[in-house]
Amino acid sequence: MGKLRYICFLVFMLIWQVSISQITHPKMSPFSSVKQEIGLVTITIDYSRPSARGRNIVGDLMPYDRIWRVGANESTKFTTSHDITIGEHLLKKGTYVLYAIPHKEYWEVIFHTNLTHWGDGRTDYKPQEDAFRIQIKPEKTADFQETFLITLNHLDHNSGIMEWIWEHTKVSIPIKVDxxxxxxxxxxxxxxxxxxxxxxxxxxxxxxxxxxxxxxxxxxxxxxxxxxxxxxxxxxxxxxxxxxxxxxxxxxxxxxxxxxxxxxxxxxxxxxxxxxxxxxxxxxx
CATH class of the missing domain: 1.25.40.10 (Tetratricopeptide repeat domain)
Structure with a gap:
């Protein structure tokens, strides 16, 4: 009986030590989820929100001509409950990864089919796995956006605009639903x-x-x-x-x-x- 108690004690101490060693840290770029109905379609965007914290963003922290994960941490996921149209492209219902390649004059907005990459997937990313790309000219905003924001705005029964806003930059992606x-x-x-x-x-x-x-x-x-x-x-x-x-x-x-x-x-x-x-x-x- 004494031996059994000793073994139980050791197991308890091991579990306790493991539990106290696994401290959950608050994230510098906290997770967020956007869920929005457009007509009869439900769109969900799961992403993490980095903050500027005094840094220059577009063209510096986010270099030109290089793929960006549209947020931080894991890749940003875009899910639509039904087929929709992005720009002039049909996007079938399902889940996609959002990527972007900022250029000085325009951005390439990418809807990607491979959901397994962590972050921006630079080492494993394959353009042939894109659903499609569209080119969007970014806008300069008067107000400063400290923490990266994705929102769905200008909504009616048949359309909406997905907006990415950070620092003084806004990228607006048109969405249409039938x-x-x-x-x-x-x-x-x-x-x-x-x-x-x-x-x-x-x-x-x-x-x-x-x-x-x-x-x-x-x-x-x-x-x-x-x-x-x-x-x-x-x-x-x-x-x-x-x-x-x-x-x-x-x-x-x-x-x-x-x-x-x-x-x-x-x-x-x-x-x-x-x-x-x-x-x-x-x-x-």
Whole structure:
């Protein structure tokens, strides 16, 4: 028993010594992750953020004409949930490494398929493993960015801009997504089997927002009302569809119906929206 206790004691001391010897240090370039929806696409960027700390960056710490990892530590990963377009290039859904080669007049932005390289992969990097490269002219910024930043900005249903910002330099990479075709496919599936009133309403609302096949949108609103009854939001969207068709008289009628139901339910926001729209439509008669 004494021998067994001694062995257990030795094992415990060994584990304890190993645990205290492995100190986790804070990173000079901390990890960050950006997750952003563009339309129905989700884009995730995992990278580490170095800081200038008084150093000259572009052309010095980040030399011209040499590959850069777009951050620090491990290679920067770019993941898209669906096919997208970068510049004029199709990028299939999946994960890629972001690299860049800064030049004095322009930058080469690289989407690379080999995910195994650590850092910039200079010794093992092979250009033939690039998905593609695009050339981007960098911008000079008035404000100084101390810590390297990747952000997705200027967003709408169909596009966004990935921005890399450090020191007084910003590189903007355009992203396009085909939200409309994706939505048409989803609507087709949604309305295929036992659609509900809400299914028809959501489909009609999207068509109204995109100014797409307004006659079909009105038919779907009728079906939504048949299945779910009169609602302030069905009347609201029908009013907006009729406005786009320049049927201002019936658009006002539908807006008033929406306002009345919304008022009875205490939906003040919809009351105000309908009042404002009625005033606008009356001027168009």
């Amino acid at each position: 939200t409309h075709e994706m939505m048409l496919g989803r609507i087709k599936t949604l309305l295929k089997d036992n659609p509900t009133a809400m299914s028809y309403y959501q489909a009609a609302r999207y068509y109204q927002e995109q100014d797409h096949d307004l006659i079909k949108a009105l038919k779907w609103l009728d079906k939504a009302e048949t299945l779910g009854g009169r609602t302030y939001y069905i009347h609201r969207i029908r009013s907006l569809v009729l406005e786009k068709k320049k049927d201002y008289k019936n658009a006002i009628k539908e807006a008033k119906a929406s306002l009345k139901i919304a008022d009875s339910l205490g939906k003040d926001e919809f009351v105000r929206m309908n009042q404002k729209n009625i005033e606008k439509l009356q001027k168009l008669l």
